Amino acid sequence: SIEHACEVSCACTTCHVIVREGFSALEPSDELEDDLLDRAWGLEPNSRLSCQTIVNETPLVIEIPRYSINMTKEGKH
Helix, strand or coil: CCCCCCCCCCCCCCCEEEEEHHHHCCCCCCCCHHHHHCCCCCCCEEEEHHCCCCCCCCCEEEECCCCCCCCCCCCCC
């Protein structure tokens, strides 16, 4: 399970993942996701928010970054 604080509403970066294989098979990110990704810790060119990524038949290999910005977890509601 990938941690998330916004209940899949594209309002935070806690579900940030790095897609190591299969990135090109994904639909492009939209402007809102891109804006949020700019705030993600450890951002890479193949970073995505997993809550906004629709997985199709192409297998993906993802890496979950070691750290995330999680205001809820950090007690900063």
